[in-house]
Amino acid sequence: MVPSTQSGAWHSALASEPRRRVLAVLEESAHPVDAVTVAAAVGVHVTTARFHLEHLEAAGLVSREVARSGRRGRPQVLFRATVAPVPVGEAQQRLTHALASVIGDDSDGGRARAERAGERWSEQLTTAASAAEHDGALAGPTPVLLRALTEIGFEPELRDETTIALLACPFRAEARALPDVVCSVHLGLLRGLARSEGDTGDVGLRPFVQPDLCLVDLPAARRTAE
Known part of the structure; x- marks a missing residue:
């Protein structure tokens, strides 16, 4: 080791x-x-x-x-x-950076293809199925997003009904080096997960609002149906 x-x-x-x-x-x-x-x-x-x-x-x-x-x-x-x-984690980081570098050569900096890759990623996650029972006081895709982001390692924190704070990022070094690609993958992942729950709103991502903090903007406030 x-x-x-x-x-x-x-x-x-x-x-x-x-x-x-x-x-x-x-x-x-x-x-x-x-x-x-x-x-x-x-x-x-x-x-x-x-x-x-x-x-x-x-x-x-x-x-x-x-x-x-x-x-x-x-x-x-x-x-x-x-x-x-080379440790496994280091090898994965190098692979991620290499792939992101190639995609980043696109005319748009790789944003479109990266977002599609994130959407494909969302299809592979089983979080939506395991979160069919919406826990807590929220309905809609919010619990699904929180579960998925937790499993991946983003340490999400629900700040209010329309904002999720990401306190960590397992791809932070790659995101700093190639934000157009890496952050677009994460945006596609978020939107894909939201759509899997029937949400047609536009989830947003604000990368690096602080050096170690990103924010997810939910389309609208979601409350439990009374």
Whole structure:
């Protein structure tokens, strides 16, 4: 099992898109390369390349070695990618980011296809069936949304009859990097779940109203039929 501290270091190091490109250069190279070569391949200044290489090295994703040429002067420092096991969660994050990056190349930033993907996701959830009995004082799709969002890991909190606060997001890093795609998937999921309960209103999503808070706007207040 990979220690959580190591997994956190990998995640922090790979949160930077230029740093991922630096690592990709090393992974694709058959031999160790120096910072000058990395800088030229990525298109950054050599000082910037060294900065990213040091972060990757600190995370255990890159190792360095000194080339002994036999000449006088400062020896050449070379870098290579370190083969390391990737934790399941980290692998899933990389896959999510890779898929979102491809969709994000669409002319609309990937929003339309991402929303359709979220709607497909909603069809796969069994939450609607398990929530056929509407608990509490609310009717309509609200209990379904709360159950689904809880199961996925959003930590939803009903603020009032028209607003659900999302206090957590299992895809937050990906959403920050590619909000058009990731947040549109979540919007499609919400709308699909609402429609599964016969609601034709337009559920809305307000991403990152605060750094760690998103809000779901319900179409209208829903009260238990008297």
